[in-house]
Amino acid sequence: MLRSLVFGRTVTRVTITPSVLRPLTTTVPNWSGHNKWSTIKHDKMKNDSAKNKMINKYVNQIMVAIKLKDTRLQTIIDTAMKDNVPKKVIDNAIKKASSAGSTEGTVNIYEGMGPGGVALIVETQTDNKNRTVALVRSHFTKANLNLLSMGSSMHYFNKVGRIVVTYPHPEGSEAIDEDLVLDKIIEVEGVKDFEKIEPPEDEPTTDPEYMILTEPAMTNKVAKELQDSHGFEVTEANISYQPKSEMQVDITQNDDIKNAFNKFIEGLREIDDVTEVYSNETQ
Known part of the structure; x- marks a missing residue:
């Protein structure tokens, strides 16, 4: 260490030998606030x-x-x-x-092709058909897509009566044997097919749900018999369009198409008159 006088002031000079030189390190700051907001948002x-x-x-x-x-x-x-x-x-x-x-509102069906070539059936209920078709067509147009003529998408689907049920049991008691539940479903006249609905992994365990398919005209009759004669709790009973397995479209391999499709469907569902949207996308 050397000291010298410069313009009346004492200046200390430090001589650093190469052996003590160390490279500077750069640390990326941890934006804990950002991470916290991301967690809260999620x-x-x-x-x-x-x-x-x-x-x-x-x-x-x-x-x-x-x-x-x-x-x-x-x-x-x-x-x-x-x-x-x-x-x-x-x-x-x-x-x-x-x-x-009632005659105050009518159910109308529109058909089209969504992003990725996915066939769509859009079900609406409205008291103003002109308004509804204009809103649906506008949504397709904004995505550079078009509504199709009746029957263009329908052949990708089977029209069925769809019923979702559970077989409740008193809290604290053992759940009923699943084979017995399935036997009860089979006993109902008009049931064409059924399957157990597997719940998402992150959901708490509840009474199992079963989806039952029947002829559209038999939907309410089958649902009522399941409920009144066999003790099931009916959570859904409606006419549905089930995609034919051999005509399903897989868009999961392309993130851009998948994201565009999800955004398009979300926008359709936001139209007040739209009651349901069916697609032949692979689930």
Whole structure:
């Protein structure tokens, strides 16, 4: 270390030998706030998804109860309100189910091809067909897609009656033997096919759900017999379009197409008059 006088001030000079030189290191800062927000955002999306699924389940139960003239309708509504399902959602479900057979609204089907060449059937219920077709066509047009003539997509699907049921058991008791449940389903006249619905891995274990297929005209009759004569709880009963297995389209290998498809379907479902969208995408 050397000291010298420069312009009246003492300056200390330090001589550093090469042996003590070390390279500088760069550390990427840990933006803990960003990571925390990402975690919160992810958890919120997960919670919102679970809440929406719960709400949709109650909506289906209310609509099925009205169609089947189920005496448990008020119990279902009370339970939904306790689980914080908005009153407006409940009222809309009641109105929709009650007017499904009236002349105030009509059910219309539109067909098209979505991103990736996936065949689509768009089901709507409306009191203004011109408004509805304009909204649906506009959505296709914005994605550089077109609505197709009737029958263009229909041959990719089978029209069926679709019923989803559970076989509830009292809390604390052992679940009923699955073979017995399946025997009860087989006993019902009009059942064409059925399968157990496997729940997502991240969902808590509940009573198993079973999807049952029948002829469209037999849907309400089969659902009512399952409920009244065999003790099942009917959570869904509707006319559905099931894609034919040999005509399904796999778009999972292309992320761009998959993302475009999901965004397009999400936009369709946001149209108020759209009640359901069916596709022959491989599940």
